[in-house]
Amino acid sequence: MxxxxxxxxxxxxxxxxxxxxxxxxxxxxxxxxxxxxxxxxxxxxxxxxxxxxxxxxxxxKDWVGAPTRFIKLNNLSNHIGGAQIWSKVVSDANGGAHxxxxxxxxxxxxxxxxxxxxxxxxxxxxxxxxxxxxxxxxxxxxxxxxxxxxxxxxxxxxxxxxxxxxxxxxxxxxxxxxxxxxxxxxxxxxxxxxxxxxxxxxxxxxxxxxxxxxWSTSQISRELIVQIKDKFGSIPKRLKLYNCVGGGSSSYGFWSEFIRYDKRQVELIGVEAGGPIKSKKHAAPLTYDSKIGVLHGAMQYVNQDKIGQIDETESISAGLDYPGVSPLHCFLKDLKRARYTAASDEQALNAYKLVTKFENLRPSLEPSHAFAVALNEAKGLSKNTIVVVNSCGDAIKDKNILKARLGKNYDKLY
Amino acid sequence: MINYINLAFKKSKKEKRPLLLTYTVAGDSTKQKSLEILRSISKYADICELGFPHNTPIADGGQIQTSAYRAIKNGIKTSDVFKIVKDFKKDKFSTPIILMGYYNLIYQFGENNFLNECKKSGVNGIIVVDLPWPENKKFALKCKRRNICFVQLISPTTSYDRAKKIIKDSHDMIYYISMLSTTGAKLKVSPSEIYKNYSKLKNINPKKNYVVGFGITEKSIKKLNFADGLVVGSAICKEITKSLKYRQNAVTNVSRIVMNLKKLIS
Incomplete structure (x- = not known):
């Protein structure tokens, strides 16, 4: 392979x-x-x-609105005090997501x-x-x-x-x-x-x-590679691309152009949904080494029991709440080209709070999982490391969940 | 080695009627009940298909899904399915059993393990809903080596050239899906159109046995008696659901339906 x-x-x-x-x-x-x-x-x-x-x-270009913004999150970078934190604001796209x-x-x-x-x-x-x-x-x-x-x-x-x-x-x-x-x-x-x-x-x-x-979501990385070269002159020596992974469409699209780079230069980090801290259920087949099986027509790592019945999953984020994952990500995992980890419901909510407190950006619960891991890891990284998080969805769809979990003033936290 | 599926077809041809195949889900509503149902309907059915249930079926309609969920809820495991077949075969060895299900359960059990257990328990054939040709070539060969019939499926969307290739690689029995549908829907194409498609396939190789399934009930079965065999599944699963709902004896109710189906094509 x-x-x-x-x-x-x-x-x-x-x-x-x-x-x-x-x-x-x-x-x-x-x-x-x-x-x-x-x-x-x-x-x-x-x-x-x-x-x-x-x-x-x-x-x-005319209808979806390409390219979506690539912005530096200055306040957040200063607050965290490690790597430079950037975001590709894919939620700018018409409709609010990739x-x-x-x-x-x-x-x-x-x-x-x-x-x-x-x-x-x-x-x-x-x-x-x-x-x-x-x-x-x-x-x-x-x-x-x-x-x-x-x-x-x-x-x-x-x-x-x-x-x-x-x-x-x-x-x-x-x-x-x-x-x-x-x-x-x-x-x-x-x-x-x-x-x-x-x-x-x-x-x-x-x-x-x-x-x-x-092929369709790859539009994200086609835009990003141009934007990165534009901002930095070339691909930075240390670039880390964080993206949430449910089925895996936004992450594949975000990474597509960068897969060919050496992983020491461009690291790809996929963040799955770990579910509630207190629950054993999760939606993270790559992180928790689920067995290979068939789901919806494809072989993949998939949460299942011993005999092959598909497990129920649990996550605060409906978009990541899926027991399987794209064969593309299974392949990237086995090749060790991408690294996969998980964030819990609670970590995602905290990341949402932090991002909205410091920046004029409202990532939905899906990319909040990616932010959780990115912000945590950015602390220990040098200033010349560029961390980019794909903010692939807007939180407006989550308003009921956020209200229930963070209180009425969830969006006035900043 | 005696091929019981072939024998069953020979017998029904002698009697100048289509062969009757039933489909029930292993473990519906319990392991014991499904065995009793199987025993009882085999008085009338020529071949019994036994489903090993999966919780993410992509080709089954509501009736079979309900049966499958019931069986899974009651804890059916792949090994239990073999146990049911073994128990059934103790006194009904000549009635062929065809297992039907989705590939993931076979994959998790291990292809070779699965087939060895099939052999041991007396399974005569296998239908894997989501393992189409040519992906199924290797598995079909493994079946053949163990004298188990791997049943190829052909649908109205299958092109003539593709059908020729599938039939060439097929074993004794081929399953023709009557219409574009999941299991258990109302027959939405006319029997004459099914006959037309069926004859095209039959002409490719008249020696093979072709059964027709999907949408067959007491209402429609008579009009399809041109086929070598006819499969009834959802109508039976529906009767089990109904019997449970009204606290009636599912075994006798289902047997009555199967008896009637047999009468209609005899």
């Missing part, structure tokens, strides 16, 4: 769609083989088509394929919100599958999805969170794949969905 420097990570799989011969693949019912094959053909054609790329870039990139590309593909309907899953509600936005923009009818528990805790995004004219389908099976939403969405696609396109909300699922999502 080796990393190829000149090839994108999303393309480093074998003919069975497996990375490193052990992660990813297409463990799907026969019915989905054909629609997946059609999507593979369409995507491989369009990703090299100049007209399609120009269209994508136009939407990213999910817009994948949603836009899937809608563009669906349009090219002549599909009139698109369905998608969502946890935190951002993937659903963005898909409903993009579907509206491109004139597609849209259904969003969402766990009943997530519908309750991410109300603001549910309202937004409905406002965009999409239907929200509550999922009551299992733990009523993202894992069940993805299963239900796939089942729906099995029954309707002749008329309907499916968007998997992260770099998970059958091989092609991992690829399309990774």
């Amino acid at each position: 080796k990393l190829k420097k000149r090839k994108l990570l999303i393309d480093q799989h074998d003919k069975y769609g497996m990375w490193g011969g052990k992660f990813g693949g297409n463990f799907v019912p026969e019915t989905l083989k054909k629609p997946i094959y059609d999507l593979e053909i369409l995507f491989s054609k369009l990703r090299n088509n100049q007209k399609f790329l120009a269209e994508r870039d136009k939407y990213f 999910k817009i990139y994948n949603a836009s590309v899937h809608c563009l593909l669906a349009k090219e394929a002549g599909k009139k309907f698109i369905v998608g899953d969502t946890g935190a509600g951002y993937a659903g919100k963005m898909l409903s936005m993009a579907a509206k923009k491109f004139g597609l009818k849209c259904k969003i599958f969402m766990g009943a528990k997530d519908i309750k805790r991410q109300r603001p995004n549910v309202v937004a999805i409905k406002k965009n004219g999409a239907e929200v389908i509550p999922v009551y099976t299992g733990s009523q969170t993202l894992v069940d939403a993805v299963s239900e969405c796939m089942r729906y696609w099995v029954a309707n794949c002749d008329t309907t396109a499916m968007c998997v909300g992260s770099t998970v699922g059958p091989n092609i969905f991992v690829k399309i999502c990774g």
Whole structure:
């Protein structure tokens, strides 16, 4: 197993769609083989088509709002007193999170394929919100599958999805969170794949969905590498890129251009959801060495019991509350190219408090996990180390949780 | 070595009727109950499919999901599934048992371990919902070496060329999915269209046995009696759920349905 420097990570799989011969693949019912094959053909054609790329870039620039800001967090850096802390404010993107990139590309593909309907899953509600936005923009009818528990805790995004004219389908099976939403969405696609396109909300699922999502979110690092060279003249000698990891779409997108660098120069740190301190449940399969298994069509490290039933997870952050993780991250872990660790619910909340106290930035609970680890590690680092945290979502969707956990004045802390 | 699946097809062909396959979930509603149900319906069913339940199924509809969750809640483990088959086979050795489920449970048990246990307990065939061709080639070969039939699936979305390749690599039995759907939905295509697709497959290799499944109930089964075999699953799982709800005897209720299904195609 080796990393190829000149090839994108999303393309480093074998003919069975497996990375490193052990992660990813297409463990799907026969019915989905054909629609997946059609999507593979369409995507491989369009990703090299100049007209399609120009269209994508136009939407990213004019509609999504590229590039998102790359800013230094001066107050926070001074307070911590170690490395320089920067942030890529991906939550600047239209809709408030990175999910817009994948949603836009899937809608563009669906349009090219002549599909009139698109369905998608969502946890935190951002993937659903963005898909409903993009579907509206491109004139597609849209259904969003969402766990009943997530519908309750991410109300603001549910309202937004409905406002965009999409239907929200509550999922009551299992733990009523993202894992069940993805299963239900796939089942729906099995029954309707002749008329309907499916968007998997992260770099998970059958091989092609991992690829399309990774290709789409890579916009983040394409912008970042230019911004970094612009600010520092070249890639700094010590650069550390922190990102939360649930399914892994924002982190892959944030790291994509930097994977080819030596890890002593550019370190990649993925932060998973450790769950409540007092709970044994978590959503951190990479950190806690979960076994390899199949979830949603792909081999990956996944929380499961001895016989292979998928475990229930627990995290304050709906977007990270997933028992598996992208095969891309499993591959990066095994290659030791990225380092994975976890932050607890409480650590994420504290990081949220700290960031909002010192900076005019409101990271949602997902990137707050990344901030928790970044701020903690930055203390012990030298001033010429550049720490960059991807603030990939806006906290507005979390207002009910934050109010409940931090009190009424949670957003007036600073 | 006697091939009981082939024998079952020969018998039903002699009787000029499709073979009847039932699907129940191992451990639904308890281990003992599912064994009793299996024993009772095997009076009428020619082949019994036994599901090993998984909690993130991506191709099952509501009825089978409910059965699966019930079984998992009652603590069913992969080893229990083999125990049920073994107990069943003690007095019904010639009724073929086909295990059906998702790949992760096989993977966690270990492919070779799983197949050895199959052999020991008397399993005759295996269907793995999420291990399509060509990914399943190696596993299918392992099955063949142990005289276990690996059942390939073909769906309405499968292209003709692909179907030819799948059939070439198939063993004695092929499972044709009647429509684009999860299990247990209403039959949304006409029997004549299913017949058309079925005949295309049958013509590729008439020697193979083709069974049709998905959407088959007491209502629709008669119209599909052109097939070599017909699978009924969700209708049975639904009856178990109903029996539990009204505190009735699931064993007798389910048997009555299976008896009726058999009558309808005889």
